[in-house]
Amino acid sequence: MASGRLFEDIPPFPAGLQTAPLYTIPLAGLRSGDEVTAKNTLKACQDLGFFLLDLRGDRLGDTVIEEVDQLFNVGKDLMNLPYDEKEKYLHDAPKSFLGFKPRGHAKIETSEPDRFEWFNIGQDGLLGNTAPQRLPPLIHDRHSLLTSFVEHGQSIVRTINSTLATQLGLPADAFASLQEPTKPSGTVVRIIKAFASPEAEDLRTSMIHHTDFGTITLLANVLGGLQILAPHRPPEDKSAWLWVRPQPGCLIVNLGDAMVQWTGGLLRSNVHRINFAPGDQRFSDRYSLALLVRPEREASMKRLTGPGEDGEDGDLTAWEWEVKKAMALTREPAMMQSKGGKQAATKT
Ligand SMILES: O=C(O)CCC(=O)C(=O)O
Ligand SMILES: [Fe+2]
DSSP, rough: OOGGGGGTTOOOOOOOOOOOOOOOOEEEEEEEEEHHHHHHHHHHHHTTTTTEEOOTSSHHHHHHHHHHHHHHHHHHHHHHHHHHHGGGGBOOOOTTTOOOTTSSSSOOOSOOOOOEEEEEEEEEHHHSSSOOOOOOOHTTHHHHHHHHHHHHHHHHHHHHHHHHHHHHTTTTTTTGOOOOTSSSSSOOEEEEEOOOOSGGGGGGGGGGEEOOOSSEEEEEEEESSSEEOOOOOTTTTGGGGGEEOOOTTEEEEEOOHHHHTTTTTTSSEEEEOOOOOOOGGGSSSSEEEEEEEOBBOOOOOOSSSSSSSSGGHHHBBHHHHHHHHHHHHHHHGOOOOOOEEEOOOOOO
């Protein structure tokens, strides 16, 4: 999340909304190996699969706050380029999701068009794992800021991964060794613009409910709009949607489906969506920034711990598994359900 600066000129997040009960995990505690922090992290990742990560008071964290502030401004400039400029970088879905996705290219629950744009910048091109991605000059000029954000974000992800692995009684590098940033993967930096909702007809979802495919997502929000589906409740139940209140100096962290697969369902990947922003915030365009980490393409999706049988998915590579999931979702979008969160004996 950004520093307090980006929160100064925005309408307030309204009081009285039903908000998600999120743990706040201090990055400093995670990095120093504090046992209470580690236990709370595991609990958050089992109960809801979402938590706030407080970056403040940690050297790496303070650097990331600065980078997020700068990238928010880059993201606004990018998304406010004329449409025909952005269109030059149109993604080639479903073959590749890199580049620009225009508003309305996907549907929401009601089959109406979505209300957001995104631009995905691949880690592989940034770090030189593959040929560079073609990017607008405005982004190209900020290459070192982007690579630095990816490297710092990946360092945070590594810490979360080793904390979770250790708490589950696995070798510390059990998850991290399947998602080395220097190996080709579907990992992206994503810049999102969800459009303001001034009219009554805009008061609906911007981005359809979903779970993230990957391992760990680091998300920076300033305006509200993100909602988490309360566990064990159906998406059609309006009262089951919990708002996330963005907090200065904190990132929102959530787990994706790969962590559920590797842990036989011990960890949780929870359904979430972008709704219209609450209160007077709805009159502003909403920008957000995420690092969505995926396993290495060649990583095995075999279960590393947890109950149950592997099933045939355990024989797939991460890339094959992601393609299979994407195809299933195209056929049956209603399959977007939270996964994991099984209770089982863990390290005491
Ligand atoms: O912008 C946000 O708050 C959430 C974005 C999201 O869920 C995604 O890109 O997967
Ligand atoms: Fe997401």
